[in-house]
Amino acid sequence: MSVPSAVRQLAAVVRKDVVLEWRGRELVSGMVLFAVLALLTFNFAFDLTGVNRAVAGAGALWVALIFASLLGLGRSASVERMHGAWEGVLLSPIDRGTLFLAKLVSSLLFLGLVDAVVLVLFAGLFGVPVLRLPVIGIVALGTIGLALLGTLLSPMAATTRAREVLLPVMLFPLAVPVVIAAVRATVLVLTEQPRDAWAWIQLLAGFDLLFLGVGYLIFGAAAED
Amino acid sequence: MPEKEGGVVMQLPLARSRRGTWWVTPLLGWLGVGLVALSLILIFLYAPTDSVQGQPQRIFYLHLPAAWLAYFSFFLIFVSSIAYLLTHRTGWDRLARASAELGFVFTTLVLLTGSIWGRPIWGTWWTWDARLTTTLILWFIYLAYFALRSYVSDPERKARYAAVLGIIGFVDVPIIHMSVLWWRTLHPQPVVVRSGGPAMPPAMLLTMLVTLLAFFVLYLFLLVEKYELERMKDTLVDLRDQEL
């Protein structure tokens, strides 16, 4: 399997996912709406405009992102399994590791959109300076971490009848390092302590690299019907 | 696997299952009982009383072995998961099932003993101590493992999915521990805390080693029993399928 053909296959799968989503546009709009509503709720639950808004804000931001990601990752896996579309994908000669990367890229495209909207809204509504490179970098790394786990776990959950419950049950404990690291790093950056944030960023990057490798190797076992 | 002759009478494998090794389980069982009795004597009559913590410190002799076995079980799940994905032999999945159940029991024990130990020492039933928190997350990962197994009906898929989760879970645990540890100590460098404080006096160390051994033998006994149970269940399912 040469690299150029693998990239072509990857692009084909990603294009399919993007086209599908573009036609329906349910997934991304659903996620965005959900995240925005979550932020709104947090605004009433916590004081997101006070002096400590960096700390509370970072937590609220990440909870909103996590739940939106959960929604997106779960739905995209189960929608694909309707009408036997997934069997078609599995029958194609695409290597399972490449398929993993493809699904990852698709998820990241959608999650990236959601991240962008949420960050802009967050900056606008709460005046927290999140539209800076360090924060965007942390959001990117954290989202990759969540997407990595979700891409591995949601195909398995999607085959069961309790998929809405099963995915969070599996994802949350495993995503703890991402949550802790992302929130702590965001807080530290927002409170002007970037040096301390660096260790957490390294943890996030390490997590992402590790599960990129693990996912590439075992996605086949999770995705086969 | 049950042999199939050309006719209806099939050999049930349990008749010949443990001909050569029938003595393993009773040996482990009695050895375990003996070692547990010995450890109890050592814990209550031999080990010195901790000067700082007093009597409740002896709970540590339960807490530490339980923790080791909880994590060891997950390691077994990890190894069996990889082996299953490579070989697709049910035996590895059985080992995973057995270790999972045992591991969950011992993880629960870690949390309970930790909590009871914490109450007189720290004054609360729960602290977000790094190791205890990581063990709590491990407990939830075990739960997720059981949930996944129970919601998937096809046996091959069940074993395969469980293997995936087992591998992801085990790889994740060290990172979980690191993140929780840093979160608690608020320093970027992990602070290594020796369990039990500064070096244990030899009497305590001996007691701990004996108790550790006792628990380990007990664990092996339970593991073998549980594995056999799972094997019987699998055989019965096979037989019933063949009957249909």
Added chain:
Amino acid sequence: MSHGLVYLFAAFFITWIILGAYILALHRQIQALRAEVEMLRAQRRQLSDAPTAGELSKQLTELP
């Protein structure tokens, strides 16, 4: 430190109760399964004694 003893005994008590209950539960499951296996064996023996259905299926499976 007498109040500490309560916790000590509670911890040991709970631990051994849980382990004991687990061992008992395992034991009972094993007995139940063994009984079921014995039952199946007995059924098999009956089936193999009666030549009708057993013989027929045996002949069927031995066809080339």
